Amino acid sequence: xxxxxxxxxxxxxxxxxxxxxxxxxxxxxxxxxxxxxxxxxxxxxxxxxxxxxxxxxxxxxxxxxxxxxxxxxxxxxxxxxxxxxxxxxxxxxxxxxxxxxxxxxxxxxxxxxxxxxxxxxxxxxxxxxxxxxxxxxxxxxxxxxxxxxxxxxxxxxxxxxxxxxxxxxxxxxxxxxxxxxxxxxxxxxxxxxxxxxxxxxxxxxxxxxxxxxxxxxxxxxxxxxxxxxxxxxxxxxxxxxxxxxxxxxxxxxxxxxxxxxxxxxxxxxxxxxxxxxxxxxxxxxxxxxxxxxxxxxxxxxxxxxxxxxxxxxxxxxxxxxxxxxxxxxxxxxxxxxxxxxxxxxxxxxxxxxxxxxxxxxxxxxxxxxxxxxxxxxxxxxxxxxxxxxxxxxxxxxxxxxxxxxxxxxxxxxxxxxxxxxxxxxxxxxxxxxxxxxxxxxxxxxxxxxxxxxxxxxxxxxxxxxxxxxxxxxxxxxxxxxxxxxxxxxxxxxxxxxxxxxxxxxxxxxxxxxxxxxxxxxxxxxxxxxxxxxxxxxxxxxxxxxxxxxxxxxxxxxxxxxxxxxxxxxxxxxxxxxxxxxxxxxxxxxxxxxxxxxxxxxxxxxxxxxxxxxxxxxxxxxxxxxxxxxxxxxxxxxxxxxxxxxxxxxxxxxxxxxxxxxxxxxxxxxxxxxxxxxxxxxxxxxxxxxxxxxxxxxxxxxxxxxxxxxxxxxxxxxxxxxxxxxxxxxxxxxxxxxxxxxxxxxxxxxxxxxxxxxxxxxxxxxxxxxxxxxxxxxxxxxxxx
Amino acid sequence: xxxxxxxxxxxxxxxxxxxxxxxxxxxxxxxxxxxxxxxxxxxxxxxxxxxxxxxxxxxxxxxxxxxxxxxxxxxxxxxxxxxxxxxxxxxxxxxxxxxxxxxxxxxxxxxxxxxxxxxxxxxxxxxxxxxxxxxxxxxxxxxxxxxxxxxxxxxxx
Numbered sequence: 001x002x003x004x005x006x007x008x009x010x011x012x013x014x015x016x017x018x019x020x021x022x023x024x025x026x027x028x029x030x031x032x033x034x035x036x037x038x039x040x041x042x043x044x045x046x047x048x049x050x051x052x053x054x055x056x057x058x059x060x061x062x063x064x065x066x067x068x069x070x071x072x073x074x075x076x077x078x079x080x081x082x083x084x085x086x087x088x089x090x091x092x093x094x095x096x097x098x099x100x101x102x103x104x105x106x107x108x109x110x111x112x113x114x115x116x117x118x119x120x121x122x123x124x125x126x127x128x129x130x131x132x133x134x135x136x137x138x139x140x141x142x143x144x145x146x147x148x149x150x151x152x153x154x155x156x157x158x159x160x161x162x163x164x165x166x167x168x169x170x171x172x173x174x175x176x177x178x179x180x181x182x183x184x185x186x187x188x189x190x191x192x193x194x195x196x197x198x199x200x201x202x203x204x205x206x207x208x209x210x211x212x213x214x215x216x217x218x219x220x221x222x223x224x225x226x227x228x229x230x231x232x233x234x235x236x237x238x239x240x241x242x243x244x245x246x247x248x249x250x251x252x253x254x255x256x257x258x259x260x261x262x263x264x265x266x267x268x269x270x271x272x273x274x275x276x277x278x279x280x281x282x283x284x285x286x287x288x289x290x291x292x293x294x295x296x297x298x299x300x301x302x303x304x305x306x307x308x309x310x311x312x313x314x315x316x317x318x319x320x321x322x323x324x325x326x327x328x329x330x331x332x333x334x335x336x337x338x339x340x341x342x343x344x345x346x347x348x349x350x351x352x353x354x355x356x357x358x359x360x361x362x363x364x365x366x367x368x369x370x371x372x373x374x375x376x377x378x379x380x381x382x383x384x385x386x387x388x389x390x391x392x393x394x395x396x397x398x399x400x401x402x403x404x405x406x407x408x409x410x411x412x413x414x415x416x417x418x419x420x421x422x423x424x425x426x427x428x429x430x431x432x433x434x435x436x437x438x439x440x441x442x443x444x445x446x447x448x449x450x451x452x453x454x455x456x457x458x459x460x461x462x463x464x465x466x467x468x469x470x471x472x473x474x475x476x477x478x479x480x481x482x483x484x485x486x487x488x489x490x491x492x493x494x495x496x497x498x499x500x501x502x503x504x505x506x507x508x509x510x511x512x513x514x515x516x517x518x519x520x521x522x523x524x525x526x527x528x529x530x531x532x533x534x535x536x537x538x539x540x541x542x543x544x545x546x547x548x549x550x551x552x553x554x555x556x557x558x559x560x561x562x563x564x565x566x567x568x569x570x571x572x573x574x575x576x577x578x579x580x581x582x583x584x585x586x587x588x589x590x591x592x593x594x595x596x597x598x599x600x601x602x603x604x605x606x607x608x609x610x611x612x613x614x615x616x617x618x619x620x621x622x623x624x625x626x627x628x629x630x631x632x633x634x635x636x637x638x639x640x641x642x643x644x645x646x647x648x649x650x651x652x653x654x655x656x657x658x659x660x661x662x663x664x665x666x667x668x669x670x671x672x673x674x675x676x677x678x679x680x681x682x683x684x685x686x687x688x689x690x691x692x693x694x695x696x697x698x699x700x701x702x703x704x705x706x707x708x709x710x711x712x713x714x715x716x717x718x719x720x721x722x723x724x725x726x727x728x729x730x731x732x733x734x735x736x737x738x739x740x741x742x743x744x745x746x747x748x749x750x751x752x753x754x755x756x757x758x759x760x761x762x763x764x765x766x767x768x769x770x771x772x773x774x775x776x777x778x779x780x781x782x783x784x
Numbered sequence: 785x786x787x788x789x790x791x792x793x794x795x796x797x798x799x800x801x802x803x804x805x806x807x808x809x810x811x812x813x814x815x816x817x818x819x820x821x822x823x824x825x826x827x828x829x830x831x832x833x834x835x836x837x838x839x840x841x842x843x844x845x846x847x848x849x850x851x852x853x854x855x856x857x858x859x860x861x862x863x864x865x866x867x868x869x870x871x872x873x874x875x876x877x878x879x880x881x882x883x884x885x886x887x888x889x890x891x892x893x894x895x896x897x898x899x900x901x902x903x904x905x906x907x908x909x910x911x912x913x914x915x916x917x918x919x920x921x922x923x924x925x926x927x928x929x930x931x932x933x934x935x936x937x938x939x940x941x
Contacts, residue, residue: 014879021887022875022894024822024862031821120807197826197834197888197922248824248888249922281827502885502923676882676928683925707831707920715926716917720909744925 008511008521012672015507017246017500026246029201029218030278037203038067040264040277041122043112043129044286045104048138048359048700049153052102052111052131060114060125069125070113070267072099078266082232082257085326085474091163094154094357096322098263103136105153105321106361107702108286110260115267115275138359138700142295142318145356153321153357160357162319163330167337168413169350175310179301183384187377188769191293191318192692194366195712198248199284200258204265205274212239215265219244219254220499221539222531227475228257228326229265244529244539247501251684252366253288254501255476255541256324260287285705289364290694293318294333294373298340300381306391308400310348311341313377317355317363324364326476327541330355332363335370335462338413340378342460343422343638344400349412359700365541367684368461368745375459376750380768383455383754387761393456394435397426404728415462420638422458424726425662429456429640432724433660438644446762451647452657453761455754459641459747462634463739464547465538466627478628480548481535482556484513485622486564488607490584490600492519495527497537498549503741504673505545509553511669512735516557517564518581519599535624543739546669547635548627551733556625567619568602571612635730637738639663641682641747643755644719649763649781652774654690654756656719663743664726667736674740675723681744682721687713688745689752690771791855795820796864804851811835811846813854814861822862822891826920833919836892837861843899862891871898874936883932885923892919897933905941909934 020026057069081095100111112129116122137151144150145160153160176182203216213235219225222242230237247254264277279287298313317333330353337351386393401422402409408418429435435454442452465477478497485493494513500506506526514521527533538544565576568586572579572595580589587596605612606619613619629635644658661678668674691711695703704710729736749770757766760781767780778784792801795818804813814823814837826834828847835846838860865871871894877883884890893916900907900915907915912933913926921929 015882018879018882018884018887021884021890022878023866024820024824024891026887027821028824028888030815030825120805195922197832197886197920198824199826247886249886251922281829281832502887504882504885672882676885676924679925679927680885680923681925684922706829707827708829712920712922713925714917714920715913715930718913718926720927721925 008514009669011511012670013507013511013521015504017506028198028246028248029203029216032203032216032245034203034205034274037274037276038115038117039119039122040267040275041114041119041126042110042260043126044283045100045107045109045111047104047133047135048107048140049136050104050133051136052100052104053134054132055112056130057112060128063121063125063128065117065121066114066125067117068115068271069129070099070115070270072097072101074270075099075263075266078269079232079262082325084323084328085476086328086331088163088330091330092157094322096259096325098259098266106359107700108283108361110263113263113267115271139357140359140696140698140700142293142316142356142358145358153359157357161354162357163355165334165353167351167353169348171312171350172310172348175348176299176301179309180304181302181385181389182299183381183388184297184299185381185384185768187296187298189292189294189296189373190693190770191290191696192688193285193288193290193694194251194253196249196251196253199279199281200254200261200288201278202261202264203274203276204268206268206272208272211236213265213269215240215242217242217244217261218247220247220250220501220541221255221476222529223478223497223536224326224476224539225257226531231475232262233266233269241532244499250501252364255327256289256364257326258287281707282705285694285710286702287361289324289366290320290361291363291366292332292373292688293363294336296373296377298377298381300385302385302389306389306396306399308344308346311346313337313340313351315353317353318358318360319355320358320360320362322362324362327365327473329363331365332370336373338415339371339374339460342411342415342417343402343458345402360696367681368742371459371461371742371746372685372688372749375457375746376753379457379750380753380757383757394426394430397458398423417460417636419728419731420460420636421664421726421728422638425638425640425664426458428662428724428726429642429660432722433642451649451759452644453647453755453757453759454642454644455751455758456640456642457747457750457754459639459750461637461739461743461746463543463637463742464635465542465544466548466629476538478536478538479626480537480552481624481626482552483535483622483624484556484560486599486603488603490523490598490603492517492524493527494524494553495534496549496552497528497534497539498545499528499539501540503545503677504670505540505549507673508546508669509549512550512553513557516554517561519584523584535626542634543741546737547730547739550669550737551735552625552627554735555627556623559625560623563620563623564599564602567606567613568597570614571597571602571605635738637663637665637743639743639747641751643751645752645755645759647756647759647777649783652777652781654772654777656686658719659721661721661744661747662724662726663740664728665740666728666730666738668725668727669737677740678723678744679721681742682748683713683718685745685748686718686752688770689749693771789852791852793854793857793859795859796861796867802851806850806852808851809847810837810849810851810854813851814846820861820863824888824891826888831920833892833896834889836895838865838895843895862895865895865898873939874898874933877932877936877939881928881932881935883924883928889919889921893921893929900933901937901940906937
């Protein structure tokens with residue numbers, strides 16, 4: 001009998017797919033081959049806002065190798081357009097179509113599609129399409145968006161305001177007027193994008209013979225796509241199969257549905273042939289979701305003892321020309337206002353959000369969705385208050401936290417929180433870093449003209465969206481499903497609705513199954529990303545892979561284990577309660593050798609020699625289970641990050657020296673994978689803080705749509721990062737895991753913002769516009 | 785952009801002949817004509833490094849080299865480097881350290897790291913970061929990659 005082995009849960013199992021990837025043997029969307037596939041290229045709008053007067057396609061159509069030139073008129077009978085699935089009361093929406101109809105509303109919007117024998121030929125033909133435009137005034141100014149004479153992003157809008165909401169307590173000026181100290185700031189978070197290394201892509205094949213549609217797409221949610229394509233193209237959902245092959249990064253970019261993707265699928269329906277579209281990098285920078293662009297004002301009132309009395313934040317989000325689909329653009333602003341100061345006891349918390357139309361690309365749901373901004377504005381003002389009142393910023397936080405033992409609580413903005421550990425995380429950070437010594441060293445170096453800063457940001461991240469939660473998105477956030485089967489060899493097959501884009505969902509799910517079923521980790525194989533092979537579910541979004549997929553696997557494994565032990569008990573002439581299974585060996589729990597049976601032997605009997613089992617109900621070594629949350633909201637997580645930076649006051653350059661994170665993800669199934677999720681997330685948060693900005697000019701032209709000009713963090717830009725944990729298991733699930741995918745990004749922005757301000761505060765300077773580029777730093781230092 | 789050229793070169797140790805348009809990039813030809821899809825196309829303007837190949841012993845961007853320029857050359861892709869075992873220590877270290885997530889940048893990272901270790905068997909972390917700064921990874925934050933390269937260097941020594 002196998003000796004008791006280490007539990008898989010809690011072990012740093014290596015990923016099986018990593019062994020493929022290091023040999024270049026992944027299958028990404030552009031690697032999907034299909035006989036007779038044709039290639040699609042798009043003519044994209046060069047204007048931010050213009051009417052389409054005429055489209056001339058004859059020259060393009062005549063080019064040898066071109067199969068079809070497609071305009072909106074060709075697709076109109078196939079697709080009636082769509083609006084976001086995530087609606088809010090009063091949310092003004094405009095309908096999107098696969099291709100622009102009579103007007104373009106942002107630079108990069110798809111207008112004409114050319115289908116040709118090769119991508120190069122399709123691009124040649126795009127060059128031959130002529131369009132007569134009538135330019136319209138573009139609405140690109142965020143500050144002036146609501147002015148009465150402001151240009152409107154769509155001519156039929158009464159104004160550019162798409163949505164507004166008051167959140168939490170109404171404004172109470174007296175609380176600020178009478179407070180011992182009020183700190184306030186105006187922030188600007190500039191527009192950025194997601195930039196997964198693999199661009200988006202689709203291979204679609206509609207077969208007119210039987211009306212079936214197969215779609216391969218670089219995406220995280222195949223069932224969502226299947227439902228949306230059925231809805232938008234009027235097809236029978238039962239005849240659609242969506243497969244997501246290896247995905248070269250998503251971070252939110254590939255949870256949405258884009259007009260060029262619908263156009264590609266619609267074109268296959270139109271011409272009855274397989275077609276492929278792969279976005280190039282310029283298209284990705286122009287038309288993948290953009291993120292974050294908000295202007296925020298916030299203020300915090302404190303009493304003499306430093307207790308937080310009142311908080312108010314107002315934000316305006318530059319949504320772009322449409323709301324993202326199926327998840328909405330509003331969430332970025334809504335989460336930013338609702339989550340700010342959520343870690344703290346504050347008597348009065350309120351805010352306002354405005355979401356405005358602009359003639360720019362669409363802002364969607366990028367890693368963290370609003371939470372990085374919530375953390376940055378709250379934590380910045382806390383450190384500013386500490387400096388103003390002479391408090392230690394760590395002590396100020398500890399004095400105002402919601403105590404770890406006080407949960408569950410509901411915030412004044414209506415968010416349900418439970419099982420958080422701000423106190424424990426900050427104390428743990430204090431054990432890892434000797435903060436007073438570090439501050440003293442910074443002080444000493446300041447005397448030598450070296451400007452170092454240390455900053456902290458704590459945060460809450462809401463994770464693991466699921467069906468009945470209050471963040472429900474139609475056709476996107478569904479109950480999840482799993483099918484577990486034991487093959488005759490004893491191998492365990494798992495088909496599950498959560499997916500893997502490299503974060504390690506498959507590995508984590510296999511670890512849970514290995515432990516809960518009692519089989520070796522290597523005997524478990526996971527299938528996901530195929531709507532035909534897996535039960536329905538939401539795929540991956542909002543850090544849900546482990547919290548939802550792991551929990552689902554746990555329950556299914558326990559049920560299948562009971563079936564296995566019951567069957568084994570009949571063969572071994574005992575009762576199931578006396579048996580257990582470890583490492584694929586079933587034996588009496590209290591027993592001597594030889595009385596057991598291996599899972600492989602049992603499975604062989606069940607599949608091939610069922611006559612050896614008693615007559616009656618057949619043993620079924622396969623079962624399916626489904627799970628929707630039965631807790632009220634998303635699963636909250638918390639953490640704290642710290643950053644040490646050095647500012648070169650002559651050049652404005654910020655050098656990152658060290659970064660720390662202490663997170664509470666509840667039960668950690670795979671420490672290695674979690675740590676690397678955090679590091680990768682921090683890198684993206686640092687990108688937002690220091691590097692990443694898509695620059696639009698006043699006319700709505702993107703100034704830097706190349707990777708030479710849109711700066712993402714490089715290996716030489718980033719510091720080493722110390723990652724640690726506090727584990728407060730989620731009390732509303734058995735596994736106890738919380739989402740870990742976005743916390744790194746959420747905490748890093750505020751930590752770096754605070755570190756930079758700590759460095760320049762003694763110079764009388766401050767900065768609240770991100771990214772903190774050298775130019776902005778020099779302006780803040782009054783050295784431009 | 786017209787006219788088809790015939791080129792002959794060695795690809796992963798085997799002689800090959802291809803008929804290519806002058807405008808076809810080396811990366812596109814390797815992917816779509818030779819079926820070696822481990823050479824990933826990330827930006828097509830020479831910044832991201834995902835399409836790195838080894839051309840006559842030097843790591844170059846497959847998107848910035850035209851296929852016709854490969855005529856007479858010795859070309860190695862991630863598949864060749866993998867099959868020959870020449871980067872096995874790095875590959876093992878990458879898997880062990882989880883120095884990759886989505887895997888899209890990984891072939892370019894490995895070829896670049898191997899080139900670094902061939903000229904500098906004992907690089908500092910700063911040196912490793914510098915050497916890899918022409919290869920963008922969006923998943924890892926690079927630290928695991930730096931660790932893996934350092935670990936592979938140790939194994940090789």
